[in-house]
Amino acid sequence: MKAVDMVFRSIVVSGTAGLLAACASAPPPAELVSARTAFERARSGEAGRRAPADLYDAQLALGRAEQAYLDDGRTDETRDLAYVAERRAQLAEARGRLLAAQSRERDARLQIEAIEDRQRIEAQQRLVGAEQRVEAERRARAATQSELTRERSARLDAEQRANAALESLRQMANVRQEEDRTIITLSGEVLFASGQATLLPIAQQRLDAVAQSLVDAGFESITVEGHTDSRGPFAQNEALSLHRAQAVRAYLVSRGLPADRVQAVGFGEVRPVAPNTSPEGRANNRRVELVVTPARGGAR
Amino acid sequence: MKVAIEIFGLSGALLLIASGCAGATVPVARMSSAQAAVRAAVEVGADRNARASLHLRLAREQLGLARSLARDGEEERATSMLRRAQMDAELALAITRQAEADERAANAASRARTVRAGAI
Incomplete structure (x- = not known):
């Protein structure tokens, strides 16, 4: 094959x-x-x-x-x-x-x-x-709005507190406004015995209310000014007015006002608010004035 | 076995030559197949493509020539002509489809460029 x-x-x-x-x-x-x-x-x-x-x-x-x-x-x-x-x-x-x-x-x-x-x-x-x-x-935006509302409410509250405090002060003392300062006048008859610089018990009650009002209203500083009538020696009146102002200051500080923003000054008889020729005029001149500079930016 | 096939092929060819292809006819199936290929090319739109239409025309001419050769008894030449017609028709169809695919690819590439440019 x-x-x-x-x-x-x-x-x-x-x-x-x-x-x-x-x-x-x-x-x-x-x-x-x-x-x-x-x-x-x-x-x-x-x-x-x-x-x-x-x-x-x-x-x-x-x-x-x-x-x-x-x-x-x-x-x-x-x-x-x-x-x-x-x-x-x-x-x-x-x-x-x-x-x-x-x-x-x-x-x-x-x-x-x-x-x-x-x-x-x-x-x-x-x-x-x-x-x-x-x-x-x-x-x-909501947070900002909420914050604004809170601030407005707080401001309103503070204003209301300040107004209420002022109203309260008006009921217990003579309150007047001079420029941006508030002047609270307390009668010396109510606060001290004649010729003394020791606060009367009733004065303490009234100062408690004043202190509370001042704390509520808030302030930058307070000057406590003591004044007398023209009876008695000049130097004695000056010393008495200072001691009375110091006594009021000490009491207010003891009620919670900050010591570094409250000072005391004695003017004696040199700043009368009425003639010293009548008993009423002299009574008006015997007085303690709280000159309150308000808190910056409103109440505090 | 391979040698046997070669011998058989050679013997067959010699026999065919000796007989002069007398009595051979153009296979009906081959004619039908070539005609079907032409129709398929026309259906895909070979007439509308320059290159494809050239081959389609060749296929048609060769079909006509094959019929004429068959009538004249030139069956072998007629069969060869049918082979040519078949190939030209198939080529016309393939060229048409290729052109369509080219166009689709170009359109897609153009759209991709546009989308890329828009994305920058």
């Missing part, structure tokens, strides 16, 4: 060799040259990368055309096979380009989706941020 194979093979090979020899001098037909060129172009282009099956078909077709050329030379069949081979190569090329275009389209769409997704997320984040800012501003 093997020997028979060998014989037939030698016949085929010698026959093919004879045909090759016959064709070797004839140039390939234009169709075959075009088919070779088309195949090379397809192989090195997108078909080589993306359409291997089509390229393989083209290769087979070109192989058949080449074989026909080798076997038969420039025959119609060779030309037809070369024509088909060229078209196969062009077909592979077109399909490779089709797949490349589809790939480009897919990539572009993915890019668009990614950008649109990012834009959606960013827009959502901006919206959330804006909502948070609006909410924060609303809270801040």
